[in-house]
Amino acid sequence: MLVYRYNLSLWILAVLTRYLQLWDVACSESIPPAPLLTLTSSVETAVQCKLVMVCRAPEGHGGTLFRLNRVKELVANVTFQTERQQAHFTLQMKDPSAQNDLYCCLYQNGQGKYSHYSPYLNLDRQVSPQFPPSPLLSVEPPSGQVRHGQMLSFHCTSPPSQHNLKPEAFLLLRTAKSTGGSMVHAQASLVSRSSAPTGAFSLGPVREAEGGSYTCLYQVTVAQQGLVNSTVSCPVLITVTEVLPAPTLSLDNQKGEWVLTCSGSPSYPGARFYLYRSGSANPEATRVAPLTRHRALFALSSLPPQESGVLEGYQCQYSVLLGTEWSHSERTQTLNVPGVTEQIPFSSSSSTEQTGFDWPLVLGVLSALVLFLTAVAIMGVTMWRKVKAVLQEKRKREVSQLWAKRQQSDHVVDLTLKRISITSQDWGMEERTEEMSRRSHSTFGRTPFY
Known part of the structure; x- marks a missing residue:
C-alpha cells in the first residue's frame, strides 16, 4: 500500500512538472522574441553630434510600435499603421558624455503583445575602424539656394585617417524634405557615386x-571586414526656386518727392519688394505691393541720409510665394543716386508735373479724338448713301406700279354682244333713216362759214 502511494505521488509530481514546463513554453512562445539594436551611422562635429540607430525585429516578426530606452528611460517611440520589421531613431546628442550610456529597444506586434528587450548597446565615443570618421560636405553656391535649371557642385572631403585608410569611393545621398515633429530617420537614396x-x-x-x-560618405577597405562605409557627413539643405524675371529700378519725382520705383513682372502682382544698398546683404526697406500692382515705391526721404555729393548705389529684388516655397528674383543693376537729390535734373515725368501738361498724353488724346470723329463721319456718309439708295429704289417701284395700273385701265373694252331682231318694216325704216342722214350732211356741208 505504501509502495502504491509512493508511486502515485511520483506520477503526480511528474505530471505536474511536465505541465509547468509546457506552461512555461506556451508563455514564452506568446511573447515575441527580442529585437536587435544597432548603430548605423554617427556624425560627430564641434557643432552637433547625431546618432542613427536601427531597432530590427527577427525574421517573421514585426511591430506597429517601437520604443527606444536609455537604460530605463524612454527616449523615443515610433508608430506605424501596419507591422514593420524595423524602425530608425535619430538622436541629437547635446551632452557628449551621454554617448557612453546604455541603449535598448523593444516592439509591440499587431496583437498588442510586447517583445523582450533587446541586448544593451554601449555607444563608445572613440571612433573605431568599423565606423570611420565622417567627411565634410560643401556645396556651390554656399547658400544652397539655386534656381530651376542651374547646376550644383558638391565636394565631399574625407578627414585625415589614423589607420592610413585611403577612400576608395564617395557616395552622395539625398533625403526627402523634413516634415518636422518626427524622430524617424528618412531613408536616403543614392544620387551619385x-x-x-x-x-x-x-x-x-x-x-x-x-x-x-x-x-555624403566614403568607403574604405578594412582588414578582416572588407569594404566599410564611413559615418555620414553633416546635411546640406538645397532649396530650388522658380526663375523670376529680373525687376527694373528707376528714380522718379512724384509730387515733388524723389522716389525709387522697383517694377517686377506683371505676371506676379502683389509681390514683396526689397531695396538694398550696393554690396549689402540686408535690405534697407521692404514693401508689399497691392494685389493689383507689380511695383513698389521707396521714398528717399524714408531712407538713411546720405553724404552730400556722394553717389549711393541701390539695387532691388522681389519675391513671390509659389506654393509653399518663396521664389526670389535676381537683383537689378546698381542705380547710382547723388547725395543731394535737388541737383538731379528732372526727367520728363517730373517736368510734366511742374508745367501741368503732359504733351505726349495730350497729343495721344487729340489723335484718338480725330480718329473717332473721322470714323463717325465715314459711318454717317455710308449710312446716308444707303438710305438714299433705298428711297430711290422705293420711288421707282411706286412709279412703275402707277404706270402699270394706267395701262390696264386704258385697254379695257366691253365686247358684250346683244342680240337684235330686225323685221322687214324695220329694215325699210333703217334705209330711209340713212337716206335722210345723207341729205342732211350734204345740206350742212354747203353752208358757208362766217
Whole structure:
C-alpha cells in the first residue's frame, strides 16, 4: 500500500512538472522574441553630434510600435499603421558624455503583445575602424539656394585617417524634405557615386523635386571586414526656386518727392519688394505691393541720409510665394543716386508735373479724338448713301406700279354682244333713216362759214 502511494505521488509530481514546463513554453512562445539594436551611422562635429540607430525585429516578426530606452528611460517611440520589421531613431546628442550610456529597444506586434528587450548597446565615443570618421560636405553656391535649371557642385572631403585608410569611393545621398515633429530617420537614396580622390559631384540642371537634404560618405577597405562605409557627413539643405524675371529700378519725382520705383513682372502682382544698398546683404526697406500692382515705391526721404555729393548705389529684388516655397528674383543693376537729390535734373515725368501738361498724353488724346470723329463721319456718309439708295429704289417701284395700273385701265373694252331682231318694216325704216342722214350732211356741208 505504501509502495502504491509512493508511486502515485511520483506520477503526480511528474505530471505536474511536465505541465509547468509546457506552461512555461506556451508563455514564452506568446511573447515575441527580442529585437536587435544597432548603430548605423554617427556624425560627430564641434557643432552637433547625431546618432542613427536601427531597432530590427527577427525574421517573421514585426511591430506597429517601437520604443527606444536609455537604460530605463524612454527616449523615443515610433508608430506605424501596419507591422514593420524595423524602425530608425535619430538622436541629437547635446551632452557628449551621454554617448557612453546604455541603449535598448523593444516592439509591440499587431496583437498588442510586447517583445523582450533587446541586448544593451554601449555607444563608445572613440571612433573605431568599423565606423570611420565622417567627411565634410560643401556645396556651390554656399547658400544652397539655386534656381530651376542651374547646376550644383558638391565636394565631399574625407578627414585625415589614423589607420592610413585611403577612400576608395564617395557616395552622395539625398533625403526627402523634413516634415518636422518626427524622430524617424528618412531613408536616403543614392544620387551619385564617384571614385575620384577629391569626391567632387556635379548635379544639374536641377528641378524642383531635387531639393532636400544632401549628405555624403566614403568607403574604405578594412582588414578582416572588407569594404566599410564611413559615418555620414553633416546635411546640406538645397532649396530650388522658380526663375523670376529680373525687376527694373528707376528714380522718379512724384509730387515733388524723389522716389525709387522697383517694377517686377506683371505676371506676379502683389509681390514683396526689397531695396538694398550696393554690396549689402540686408535690405534697407521692404514693401508689399497691392494685389493689383507689380511695383513698389521707396521714398528717399524714408531712407538713411546720405553724404552730400556722394553717389549711393541701390539695387532691388522681389519675391513671390509659389506654393509653399518663396521664389526670389535676381537683383537689378546698381542705380547710382547723388547725395543731394535737388541737383538731379528732372526727367520728363517730373517736368510734366511742374508745367501741368503732359504733351505726349495730350497729343495721344487729340489723335484718338480725330480718329473717332473721322470714323463717325465715314459711318454717317455710308449710312446716308444707303438710305438714299433705298428711297430711290422705293420711288421707282411706286412709279412703275402707277404706270402699270394706267395701262390696264386704258385697254379695257366691253365686247358684250346683244342680240337684235330686225323685221322687214324695220329694215325699210333703217334705209330711209340713212337716206335722210345723207341729205342732211350734204345740206350742212354747203353752208358757208362766217
